[in-house]
Amino acid sequence: MAPKKEYKDLRSARWFAPDDLRSFGHRSRAMQMGLDSEDWEGKPVIAIINTWSDLSPCHHHLRDRAEYVKQGVYQAGGLPVEMPVHSFSEQFLKPTSMLYRNMGAMEVEETIRAHPVDGVVLLGGCDKSTPALVMGAVSAGVPFIFLPAGAMLRGNYAGAKLGSGTDVWKYWDERRAGTIGKEQWDGVQGGIARSYGTCMTMGTASTMMSIAEGFGLTLPGASSIPAPDAGHKRMSKACGRRIVDMVWEDLTPDKIITPASTRNATVVAMATGCSTNAIIHLIAMARRAGIDWGLDDLDAVGHEIPVLANIRPTGKEYLMEDFFYAGGLPALMKELGDKLDTSVVTVTGKTLGETIADAQNYNDDVIRPLSNPVYHQGSLAVLRGNLAPDGAVIKPAAMDAKFMVHRGPAIVADTYAEMKKIISDPDYPMTPDSVLILRNAGPQGGPGMPEWGMIPMPQALLKDGHRDMVRLSDARMSGTSYGACVLHVAPEAYVGGPLALVKTGDIIAMDIPSRTLNVEVSDEDLAERRKAWVAPEPRYERGYGAMFSKHIEQADKGCDFDFLTTDYGAPVPEPEIN
Incomplete structure (x- = not known):
């Protein structure tokens, strides 16, 4: 693609090019760091936004990979600048990394906007880092490319x-x-964890990296390369080279993230056997780009698209390393054929069709053809009813099929501590038909909607050989989880959603083929219970938590902050250089 920009058009030129006092300061301070005019004159400045930290095992190699990205930027004639942001350490961050996704997105957006940056390479991959990086970069609006951290080696x-x-x-x-x-x-x-990199199942990390590629935000195959593979270093350099060209081409995110590419990303998610968390993040990412994409759209795709990736937990045998050897995401997209809109533009500057034209499937048991799917419908289903008027999510592809239609008595816990006592009691009165309910664990109630929804099997049932049962909550669960877990019940109990009104012993009725979820209690009785309901005390009274509680949206809207969506006020202007 022919260059569209000249040096004078670059954002960074506003900082460095003018012959005035303020730009004198910018140039002199750059020289203070060992740079000189040959480093910035006529060249785009490329930010390498890095989520590395010593407490992020998934991203522990990204400090090294940033150096390879720099090599690529230099090779293409740009000036790389590495800029650290929040690390989103899924394992160590409490109470949950989801509490900080939006904070990280804000940090990314403001870091890009406030500095002399023309293009961005985003380095991340563990669960919340991918949506946070993309959401922030989309809002900033400069050309960017996403470099997935990659999965670890199989355990x-x-x-x-x-x-x-x-x-x-x-x-x-x-x-x-x-x-x-x-x-x-x-x-x-x-x-179980033998190298740096993200979970090597099709958990939230691999799901979100695949979704980024499905959107067209990565170079072809980038989401499937294992983190320790030498190809990951080469991909890092390729990203550095490509982002320089993207700046000159003015290939901004609004030209890549479109309604068509959003649907592609959703199709890819369903075909991979994706994490339930994908729904929240997909909605949030789309809304940042001003695209109206919600639960009904996701469920419609789920009805149509089968699961093709035979990867745990939906698949029974293989892991991400096997997926890579089989041809990775390009091969899966090639198998999807006309289920995808291949006319969309990707960060390559070419159409999706052009980028996957030569992809090959080297193992049709790992990446199944449409004629022999792992599961006949997409990974996820959206349920609605008097218990979840704004929706709830379940992953039928990764549960015991006998629960597809189910009725059972509720066992209700108001806190995770209370639920732990129930599941740890070997004599707690319950049957395999019981429905465990955990509430007050949603976006505000958690706080931050922690991954408590994969409630461990109770010891009272484990001793009799049972390994699945219906579990229901307004929380999330890890994308590596499995079982008949109903999640993301909206509105959440903490803000007075119907889940707050359920009592132990109430009959819960779930019908996945009909997409319904109800508590068998009359409207009159629910109205009487609502009159008696008392709102819980605020989780936070100061700091970031207080802001989070005031502005967080419900799960069906992507759990973004209300003031960060495109329909909230005028676009943020470029900063004044004075």
């Missing part, structure tokens, strides 16, 4: 292939059931 213990997260839940249930001992548990602990 190993005693000759068994381990998948992070998914096998943790499985072995933990067996430990609590008494079928394995501490030695085996410790062996799994030491073998």
